[in-house]
Amino acid sequence: xxxxxxxxIAIEVITGALSAFPPKVRYYREVNNKTNNVLGVESDQTDxxxxxxxxxxxxxxxxxxxxQDNNPVTPDTSQTITSETTVETPLDQQNSALQPQGxxxxxxxxxxxVQFLDSMAFSASSTSNPAxxxxxxxxxxxxxxxxxLAAAKSPEDQANLLVQFETKNLQTINSNxxxxxxxxxxxxxxRLSRQIDKTIEAIQDLPVDKSKLFRDKMSEVCKSAEYxxxxxxxxxxxxxxxxxxxxxxxxxxxxx
Amino acid sequence: xxxxxxxxxxxxxxxxxxxxxxxxxxxxxxxxxxxxLKINNLGVSGMTKDQLTQFIKNKLDANLSLKLSYKGxxxxxxxxxxxxxxxxxxxxxxxxxxxxxxxxxxxxVSQNKAFFGFDNLSIKGRVSxxxxxxxxxxxxxxxxxxxxxxxxxxxxxxxxxxxxxxGVKVNITKLTQIIIGNIFTPPQNPIEIxxxxxxxHYNANNLDLIRKQAEEYxxxxxxxSSGGIPFTLTHQDLKSLLIVxxxxxxxNPKKSILALALDHKKLAQKLDSFAKxxxxxxxxxxxxxxxxxxxxxxxxxxxxxxxxxxxxTKRAQQVLGASTGPKAVYLTFDDGPNIVYHPILLDILxxxxxxxxxxxxxxxxxxxxxxxxxxxxDGHEIADHSLTHAFLPKLLPNQIYDEMKxxxxxxxSFLTDKKITLFRPPYGGINNYVYEYARSLGxxxxxxxxxxxxxTEPSTDVLxxxxxxxxKNNDIILLHSNHFATVKALPLIIDKLRAQGFELxxxx
Numbered sequence: 001x002x003x004x005x006x007x008x009i010a011i012e013v014i015t016g017a018l019s020a021f022p023p024k025v026r027y028y029r030e031v032n033n034k035t036n037n038v039l040g041v042e043s044d045q046t047d048x049x050x051x052x053x054x055x056x057x058x059x060x061x062x063x064x065x066x067x068q069d070n071n072p073v074t075p076d077t078s079q080t081i082t083s084e085t086t087v088e089t090p091l092d093q094q095n096s097a098l099q100p101q102g103x104x105x106x107x108x109x110x111x112x113x114v115q116f117l118d119s120m121a122f123s124a125s126s127t128s129n130p131a132x133x134x135x136x137x138x139x140x141x142x143x144x145x146x147x148x149l150a151a152a153k154s155p156e157d158q159a160n161l162l163v164q165f166e167t168k169n170l171q172t173i174n175s176n177x178x179x180x181x182x183x184x185x186x187x188x189x190x191r192l193s194r195q196i197d198k199t200i201e202a203i204q205d206l207p208v209d210k211s212k213l214f215r216d217k218m219s220e221v222c223k224s225a226e227y228x229x230x231x232x233x234x235x236x237x238x239x240x241x242x243x244x245x246x247x248x249x250x251x252x253x254x255x256x
Numbered sequence: 257x258x259x260x261x262x263x264x265x266x267x268x269x270x271x272x273x274x275x276x277x278x279x280x281x282x283x284x285x286x287x288x289x290x291x292x293l294k295i296n297n298l299g300v301s302g303m304t305k306d307q308l309t310q311f312i313k314n315k316l317d318a319n320l321s322l323k324l325s326y327k328g329x330x331x332x333x334x335x336x337x338x339x340x341x342x343x344x345x346x347x348x349x350x351x352x353x354x355x356x357x358x359x360x361x362x363x364x365v366s367q368n369k370a371f372f373g374f375d376n377l378s379i380k381g382r383v384s385x386x387x388x389x390x391x392x393x394x395x396x397x398x399x400x401x402x403x404x405x406x407x408x409x410x411x412x413x414x415x416x417x418x419x420x421x422x423g424v425k426v427n428i429t430k431l432t433q434i435i436i437g438n439i440f441t442p443p444q445n446p447i448e449i450x451x452x453x454x455x456x457h458y459n460a461n462n463l464d465l466i467r468k469q470a471e472e473y474x475x476x477x478x479x480x481s482s483g484g485i486p487f488t489l490t491h492q493d494l495k496s497l498l499i500v501x502x503x504x505x506x507x508n509p510k511k512s513i514l515a516l517a518l519d520h521k522k523l524a525q526k527l528d529s530f531a532k533x534x535x536x537x538x539x540x541x542x543x544x545x546x547x548x549x550x551x552x553x554x555x556x557x558x559x560x561x562x563x564x565x566x567x568x569t570k571r572a573q574q575v576l577g578a579s580t581g582p583k584a585v586y587l588t589f590d591d592g593p594n595i596v597y598h599p600i601l602l603d604i605l606x607x608x609x610x611x612x613x614x615x616x617x618x619x620x621x622x623x624x625x626x627x628x629x630x631x632x633x634d635g636h637e638i639a640d641h642s643l644t645h646a647f648l649p650k651l652l653p654n655q656i657y658d659e660m661k662x663x664x665x666x667x668x669s670f671l672t673d674k675k676i677t678l679f680r681p682p683y684g685g686i687n688n689y690v691y692e693y694a695r696s697l698g699x700x701x702x703x704x705x706x707x708x709x710x711x712t713e714p715s716t717d718v719l720x721x722x723x724x725x726x727x728k729n730n731d732i733i734l735l736h737s738n739h740f741a742t743v744k745a746l747p748l749i750i751d752k753l754r755a756q757g758f759e760l761x762x763x764x
Binding site for chain 2: 246
């Protein structure tokens with residue numbers, strides 16, 4: 001019995017050693033390394049990955065769809081309209097047959113690109129409370145401006161302040177473009193649109209000479225808006241484009 | 257009891273010997289797959305590379321399509337749709353190497369795993385990233401349904417309220433993985449498209465305000481004209497365009513409010529036949545940006561007047577780049593760069609090996625420098641499309657000059673070995689100043705011969721048909737780099753033009 005066991009152990013050791021050091025292992029390893037370097041989705045991604053300057057997923061105002069979906073909305077009792085987003089029962093794809101295997105699972109570059117575009121395309125549908133994605137500085141500046149406006153006593157003071165805010169707003173819009181802060185861009189453009197409404201309203205309450213002065217000032221603002229928003233319409237998601245068009249439309253109407 | 261021990265010992269010895277046989281076989285058959293190996297659940301035990309190649313060709317590389325379903329609607333993806341190609345070399349190498357690389361323990365584990373049927377490898381291959389991106393976004397576009405806020409019943413009695421409705425959103429990460437993981441060996445039954453239900457709960461107290469606004473805004477029709485042709489959005493038209501959007505309250509950024517809006521896509525589609533008429537008379541591009549501004553301006557300020565949308569003057573067509581070789585067409589993309597669709601267009605063109613001409617807006621190029629640089633690096637021609645995409649004949653002479661010159665300077669700053677030589681006026685809007693300045697700046701004014709009107713976001717079939725029907729030698733096809741419709745149609749446009757024997761070239 002002892003002999004049999006000894007022979008079996010010897011066979012095990014020999015076969016184990018033989019299989020552990022196959023003669024062509026070095027060759028295989030080299031081939032494998034080469035193919036890994038040359039072939040596959042990874043090599044395609046390298047070319048197409050956005051450069052850091054334009055990497056959209058790095059900007060704080062471009063949350064991935066998943067982030068958007070998971071954003072809880074803080075209920076604000078002061079709101080006229082409250083909104084809340086919930087994601088219900090995401091379809092579970094645990095079936096292993098559906099899972100990508102091997103090389104394909106390394107397609108994160110592709111996914112982030114698609115996610116960005118998807119979030120852009122879906123932005124009009126407001127899957128999250130847009131107020132939550134605004135730059136706090138934007139919110140702060142808005143409140144400060146509103147306080148100043150509320151303190152203005154005469155229509156002339158109001159018109160004066162509004163023209164100042166519009167000019168400043170246009171600068172902010174320009175900065176939003178360069179940083180791809182689309183939520184801020186939409187908000188600031190919407191705000192500019194409202195400011196234009198208010199200015200036109202305030203101008204109507206002014207005496208003729210003052211009215212003409214502010215009309216001229218408004219024309220200048222509208223010229224700048226036209227300059228800035230026209231090409232802007234060509235680069236933003238559709239939801240933002242509409243807000244920009246409304247603003248341009250109001251200026252267009254004012255200048256007719 | 258003794259007999260039981262002998263049987264057990266016998267089984268043990270048999271297992272040891274079997275194990276050893278397997279290990280020895282795998283050891284001495286280095287050019288074959290290990291025993292028991294499976295690929296996509298099909299056995300490929302002990303096969304040589306030649307046998308494996310034949311096996312993959314016959315069983316796995318057949319022209320099968322991947323079917324995806326959502327609520328019974330089937331979306332079919334063919335391998336050629338996303339250029340899915342099996343990488344034979346890599347696949348064969350990996351399959352033959354399986355269980356023979358690494359340390360002793362991992363080899364033993366792998367070989368045993370395979371022998372007992374637990375090692376199931378998958379085919380290695382590659383797919384085209386841009387084509388897959390387009391496919392995934394296209395499916396998402398068809399399936400996605402944004403959550404609807406509550407709204408008045410715009411198509412019927414305004415006093416009635418249509419309650420909010422949950423939306424559906426495709427999980428594109430999972431969808432991408434599903435396509436990648438199954439494209440080479442699609443299952444017989446369709447795979448369900450992974451989606452999420454998106455619900456929004458509203459406390460819709462300002463619906464009355466929206467109702468009031470809607471009633472005011474749609475009472476009077478909106479009229480515009482262009483090229484002497486009138487266009488009117490009637491009460492019914494306006495009614496059919498009304499939608500409700502959620503937006504941040506501009507007076508309080510902490511609030512979301514519901515606001516009345518126009519369905520932009522529907523409006524663009526409504527303008528399509530009008531634009532076609534105007535273009536057929538003027539040979540210029542319909543000025544859709546000003547048209548939209550005029551309509552939105554009137555709608556949102558509740559004012560009405562017939563606004564005339566200026567359009568370019570009809571001039572003799574200049575066709576540049578005419579070649580005497582094989583018949584050629586020129587794909588041209590206006591209005592870029594941007595970071596939304598422009599990079600995907602570049603990916604598609606690279607994938608298809610096509611060079612095109614991009615007429616870039618100067619201010620956009622300043623904003624998106626890397627995209628501009630990549631456009632040049634990919635070998636495309638870039639050209640001047642004004643600084644702000646303004647309708648030039650409306651501007652003062654010095655402003656026209658600045659629009660053209662500053663863009664030329666901006667674009668030249670990206671180039672090292674050549675200079676900008678082409679100019680395309682936005683909407684084809686030209687006058688004598690434009691011509692004169694172009695001449696003095698060394699810019700050739702260049703138009704197009706085929707306008708696809710892709711800005712109306714037509715269906716892919718319609719856009720492909722517009723861009724590929726009745727195409728003649730040296731036609732210049734006008735597309736834009738800021739519309740998803742263009743992205744979706746581009747691979748098919750290229751394939752169809754090539755099938756007609758056209759070479760796709762840049763305008764130089």
